[in-house]
Amino acid sequence: MSLLFPAFLAGLVAWLGPWILHRFNREDPPETSFPSSQFLEPTRVPESRKRKLRHIDLFGLRTLFVLAVCLLFAQPSCTSDSLSSNSQRNTFVVIDRSASMQTGDRWPQAVEAAREVLRSGGSDSSNLTGASNAVQLFDLSSELRAHADLSNDAAQAVSALNQLQPSFEAAQYGRMMQQLDALAARESLPVDVVFVTDEQQSNFPVQRRLLRTQHIDSFEVVRVTNSESNLSVRASASTEDGVNVQISTDVLWSTAQSSQDSASQSDAQSIDATVFVSDENRELASKNVQLFANKTQRIAFESVILPGVNVQALSVRVAGDANDSLAIDSEIQVPVSKREPILVGMTAVDDAIPETPALFVNTALTTDRLARVVSLDNATGDAWSAAQHWVVFLKAPQGEPLVLPDNVTSYVESGGNALVVLQSQPGNLNDATESAGSPSDTGYVGSVNTAHPLGLGELNWRDISVYETHPLTVNLTDDVLIRSSDGTPYLIERLFNEGNTRRSGRVLVLNDSLNGISSDLPLQTAFVDWTAQVIRWFDATTAYPDRLDAGQSVLLPAGAQVISPDGQPLRELAGMSAAEAVVLREPGIHTVATRSGSHALSVTVPWVESNLTSVEADTAWQSGLVESDVAGDAGTVSTPNAVSETPILTDAAKLPWLSWLLPIMALSLLAENLVANRRLRIRRDGL
Amino acid sequence: MSVAERVSPSTYLRADVLAGLGSLDLIARRLVEGAMVGLHRSPKFGFSQEFAEYRAYNEGDDLRFVDWNVYARTDRAYIKRFQGDTNTRVNVLLDCSGSMDFGEPVTKWQTAQYLCAALAYLIKNQHDAFGLNIFNTHTVSELPPSASPDRLQRVLSQLHAAKPESGTDLPASLTALSQRLTQRGLVVLISDLYGDTDALIKAMQPFAHAGQELMVFHTLDREELEPTQNRISAIKDLETQEKVVVAPEYFAQTYRSKIQAHCGAVEQACVGLGADYIRVMTDEPLDAVLHAYLRRRETRPS
Numbered sequence: 008m009s010l011l012f013p014a015f016l017a018g019l020v021a022w023l024g025p026w027i028l029h030r031f032n033r034e035d036p037p038e039t040s041f042p043s044s045q046f047l048e049p050t051r052v053p054e055s056r057k058r059k060l061r062h063i064d065l066f067g068l069r070t071l072f073v074l075a076v077c078l079l080f081a082q083p084s085c086t087s088d089s090l091s092s093n094s095q096r097n098t099f100v101v102i103d104r105s106a107s108m109q110t111g112d113r114w115p116q117a118v119e120a121a122r123e124v125l126r127s128g129g130s131d132s133s134n135l136t137g138a139s140n141a142v143q144l145f146d147l148s149s150e151l152r153a154h155a156d157l158s159n160d161a162a163q164a165v166s167a168l169n170q171l172q173p174s175f176e177a178a179q180y181g182r183m184m185q186q187l188d189a190l191a192a193r194e195s196l197p198v199d200v201v202f203v204t205d206e207q208q209s210n211f212p213v214q215r216r217l218l219r220t221q222h223i224d225s226f227e228v229v230r231v232t233n234s235e236s237n238l239s240v241r242a243s244a245s246t247e248d249g250v251n252v253q254i255s256t257d258v259l260w261s262t263a264q265s266s267q268d269s270a271s272q273s274d275a276q277s278i279d280a281t282v283f284v285s286d287e288n289r290e291l292a293s294k295n296v297q298l299f300a301n302k303t304q305r306i307a308f309e310s311v312i313l314p315g316v317n318v319q320a321l322s323v324r325v326a327g328d329a330n331d332s333l334a335i336d337s338e339i340q341v342p343v344s345k346r347e348p349i350l351v352g353m354t355a356v357d358d359a360i361p362e363t364p365a366l367f368v369n370t371a372l373t374t375d376r377l378a379r380v381v382s383l384d385n386a387t388g389d390a391w392s393a394a395q396h397w398v399v400f401l402k403a404p405q406g407e408p409l410v411l412p413d414n415v416t417s418y419v420e421s422g423g424n425a426l427v428v429l430q431s432q433p434g435n436l437n438d439a440t441e442s443a444g445s446p447s448d449t450g451y452v453g454s455v456n457t458a459h460p461l462g463l464g465e466l467n468w469r470d471i472s473v474y475e476t477h478p479l480t481v482n483l484t485d486d487v488l489i490r491s492s493d494g495t496p497y498l499i500e501r502l503f504n505e506g507n508t509r510r511s512g513r514v515l516v517l518n519d520s521l522n523g524i525s526s527d528l529p530l531q532t533a534f535v536d537w538t539a540q541v542i543r544w545f546d547a548t549t550a551y552p553d554r555l556d557a558g559q560s561v562l563l564p565a566g567a568q569v570i571s572p573d574g575q576p577l578r579e580l581a582g583m584s585a586a587e588a589v590v591l592r593e594p595g596i597h598t599v600a601t602r603s604g605s606h607a608l609s610v611t612v613p614w615v616e617s618n619l620t621s622v623e624a625d626t627a628w629q630s631g632l633v634e635s636d637v638a639g640d641a642g643t644v645s646t647p648n649a650v651s652e653t654p655i656l657t658d659a660a661k662l663p664w665l666s667w668l669l670p671i672m673a674l675s676l677l678a679e680n681l682v683a684n685r686r687l688r689i690r691r692d693g694l
Numbered sequence: 695m696s697v698a699e700r701v702s703p704s705t706y707l708r709a710d711v712l713a714g715l716g717s718l719d720l721i722a723r724r725l726v727e728g729a730m731v732g733l734h735r736s737p738k739f740g741f742s743q744e745f746a747e748y749r750a751y752n753e754g755d756d757l758r759f760v761d762w763n764v765y766a767r768t769d770r771a772y773i774k775r776f777q778g779d780t781n782t783r784v785n786v787l788l789d790c791s792g793s794m795d796f797g798e799p800v801t802k803w804q805t806a807q808y809l810c811a812a813l814a815y816l817i818k819n820q821h822d823a824f825g826l827n828i829f830n831t832h833t834v835s836e837l838p839p840s841a842s843p844d845r846l847q848r849v850l851s852q853l854h855a856a857k858p859e860s861g862t863d864l865p866a867s868l869t870a871l872s873q874r875l876t877q878r879g880l881v882v883l884i885s886d887l888y889g890d891t892d893a894l895i896k897a898m899q900p901f902a903h904a905g906q907e908l909m910v911f912h913t914l915d916r917e918e919l920e921p922t923q924n925r926i927s928a929i930k931d932l933e934t935q936e937k938v939v940v941a942p943e944y945f946a947q948t949y950r951s952k953i954q955a956h957c958g959a960v961e962q963a964c965v966g967l968g969a970d971y972i973r974v975m976t977d978e979p980l981d982a983v984l985h986a987y988l989r990r991r992e993t994r995p996s
Contacts (some may be wrong), residue, residue: 036926036939042793042802042918043888044931046952050941 021077025069029061068679075672096140096197096224097157099187100124100164103204104146104171105178106557106616108231110205110263110333114173116231117203121168124201124229125161141196144168147204148176149558149590151186157194175335175594176558177613178210181217188220197224205263206230208622209615232621235332236262238280238298239617240325243553245344246313252343254308256282258325260298263619276300280327286314291321298327301620319343319607320596336617340572340596342607344553348379349546352394354386356401356412361430364521367529368398368428371538378542387414392602396424396545403429403477409485409516411501419503422564422586424512424545429477431520450474453492459500461544463488466533473497475525476518488515511586513545551599551606556613560588561599569608570598748772782879783823783839786810787871788853789885791830791862792932797915797976803858805913805976806884812984813882814849823879826852829867830860839879861933864889865897872900884911886918887960888933895963908969912960915976919953921945 041047102121108114125142143157144164154167191198200223212218220226242256260278277299284292292311298304311321324338331337351372353365360382372378381394391397391414399415415425450473457464468489476495481487489498497518503511521529528534555561563569564586569577572595578587591597591610599606751760751771761774788810794803810826817824818841825839826849835852837845864885871881881901887894887910901908923945928937940949957973964971972987974980 036928038937039923039927039929040796040932041929042796042886042915042932044929044934044936044938045888046949046956047929047938047940048944048948049938050926050944 022070022073025066025073028069029066065679065682068675068682072672072675072679075668075675079668079672096199097194098124098140098142099145099190099198099200100142101145101147101151101183101187101200101202101204102168102171103178103202104148104174105207105210106173106175106335106612107205107207107333107619108173109335110237110619111233111235113205113231113233117205118168118171120229120231121201121203122165124203125164125168145187146171147178147183148174149179151183174557174592175612176592177556177616178204178207179212180210181212181214184218184220188222191220191222198222199225199227201227201229203229203231205232205619206621207615207618208620209618211622230621232263234263235619236260236329237333237336237617237619238325238327238329238331239333239336239612239614240282240323240339241554241611241614242323242339242341243344244321244341245346247346249316249345250313251310252308252313252321254284254311254321254323254341256306256308256323257303257614258282258296258298258306259301259303259614259617260327260329261301261618261620263621278328280325280329282306283324283326284308284311285322285324286318287322288314301618313343320609333617333619335594336612339594339611340609342553342596342609348376349396349542350394351378351380351542352386352391352397353380353382354397354399355384356399356415357385358400358402358430359384361400361520361522363523364400364428364430364529367521367523367534368538371529371535372542374535374539377539391418391423396426396542398426398428400428400430403431403518404479406478406480408480408482409499409501411514415514416503419512419514421566422512425514426541426545427514427516428521429516429518431475431477431522431525450476450492452497453490453494456486456488459486459488461488462540463498463537466537466540468533471526471528471531471533473519473526473528475520479518515541551608553607554609554611555591557592557594557610558590558613560590561608562586562588563599564601567599567601570600572596744777746775746777749775783825783877784813784817784880784882785825785827785839785871785875786813786882786884787867788826788828788856789830789862789864790828790834790856790858791886791888792859793862793886793888794913795858796932797917800976801858802886802913802915802976805974805980806911807853808980809884809911809913809974809984810853811850812980814846818846824849827867827871828852828856829863830858831863833867833870862888865893868894868897869900872897872904872906875904875906878905879907880909881906882909882911884913886913887956891956891959894960898963898967898969902967902969908964908967910960910964910969910971911974912957912971913974913976914957919950919957921949
């Protein structure tokens, strides 16, 4: 019998509580009134009554309850080795293919170790039975991938192993364990897992409970580490005027020591390094910096002159006195993002653009150079690609359900964003002053959905008077963000393709003509802020990031393409008719080409992979796990056959009586109540 | 003492008790001294139908009382004298110590209240004077004997105002009352009689010597005589508030013998003093106890 959490055994001392209660509880005799003590004499209470363990049955029930609670938390289990000792086992061999495995000779070590495990048919303990075990090879980068089928013949797996190369992506140990657990749940035989990895501290999930599994019978880690160090850099660059570039860089010097050792030595260890900024031809700027082990240092270049107008990216490199075992992250290409106004189109459906509302909207959008506005009457077809977002003036329906025109709907469904401003038609207005109760009163903004990410709660809506609104019938799926004081929907978000994976844009419908007559919204300062928030909210859906980690995906709308650094398109033409998430696995400058232009996207080695700090052997993974290094401090590879194993007991090996603990606990509690009521004469009549 | 509040007679005069009393009278078996004509025999000659004696006529005697038949036969003048009937004074001594606040279904104090009220009602109907002295360690309230019409109401008010509390000093109260009584009459003691037995008996003796007719109503609860304690308990004295841890075995044996001996001693002392000893249990019907006693008293020769 063993316990997954021996600390819970400490709870067993809680049984002392009932024992003390029953053993030493000095029960004072009950007090009884009597007319006179004239004929009474004090009786000496026998000592045996005090020292006797009283109410044995009640004590037993209470002890049973405490024991059940402790066992419930401790989750005791018995190994099922006795049951399955004569049966076969499955072995999953997982090799870490994350970017950090490119460090030094980690990858050859890992391949050799995995190969030996595959050839030996799994772990040593399984060989004790003499039965041949089935093995399956997996590799881990951003996700777990299987190579070859689960088979008794390891040749296929070894062949697949020889084809593998380390990736540029980051490993996620927590996700891997959950995936392995799910795979193990499908197997009828006990599953052993052998994981060959460099055990980076940064790859461990913050919540270690994600590492817990239920269906894996044993888990073994084969660690490949050497005393390497790594210099890495990441950066971002931007310019406002197209000439001066501001570059922010993070530089890290990490060593392969354990986190405990590195913490104690980081203060003492430091190196001198230099960060260079250059283009293809020459060096533009450089800075010297002193780096401390495993501590990120930020260096800013305030103004680097862009060597040419057409320069899309700059190179940032770090070099120093230390050995750089992982070269792929010490030099990166950084796209220079240009902060330009957002291009917003303005159009009207089946009519000319109304002059006054357009003036208000134009003024608000161009404030602080937020946006640049282009006007286009009756935009159709490809004209919608002339701007990033659109403001559409639409005649308000006369009491009918709100229906957006087909061209607006198709534009939004293709990923575009639009603000629809309803325009008045003669005779279709609600006089908000009448519904406000008195002709002299004006309507106002009633309820505001402050939880919406549009940030409506940050604006001052109290000073806005609403005089006229259009009678609107909204769909059930519409989200009314603002209602006027008479309950009429004032600002509505229409949701497209709810629950569908296809990417669509955002639509807001404003039930206000914005002519300064139906309300004083365009005359208030809140209008400028609100307009800016709407455009930024729109822009967040279509703006592409400047940088991604290798292994992450970018969501592309229909018709958009992404070009790899070597000029190869990553999307198949057949799939370009719909929105799609494209995983970018190679570092370098990628180009996202859309109908509205192209965008440079830098893909870098994940920052977590740059940090080579490994975990301490005694705290890694789950308690009870014994690890073995196949590479010592001197960097020599030991034979994987010497790998020892201590299986981790999981829920699969636990005895079924664990599920009876709860009923036992409930029954003991019930019986304790019944016995206590009877033995201790607990009255329930309130007297 | 002023009357605190007017109490409804039905509060303490239980209908079943009064119905049980019927036409019974509480008549003194000894000669009592009173100022008015009543039901009781007086030590003085009076105007009853019962002949007492002849006395030689003396000058100044009323000629209406001369027995002319005797004078015709003997030629001597004799005065014919008859026994006198008088009313009497009934003094009730009521114990309101803390020990009286005990018993089920009614406490001893409640039983004593009903008993006292019933006696007051009986005395009032006989037109005798009724006095009440409520005491514990001291005199709580005192009503001198009176046959006034509102006496019953005042008695009820005093009964209502008194609360059983504190200890008791029965011998002192008896001694004080005996010193105040100047005329012979009835003295009624209602108490649970806790205290030194010898001192109690000694305090009752002056009443017998003074010709007072003493009636002792010993109010007890069944739990006092036959305790049912079945576990070790801390017994709290209702008078002194002291706590004594007593085992059930003691209650079953020693205590019972002691309380029986105490009750027996008091009863024997009462018999020796010519007093009536009536044990009133709280779980027994009060009308039955009172009716039986009064009936027995009527049939018993004086």
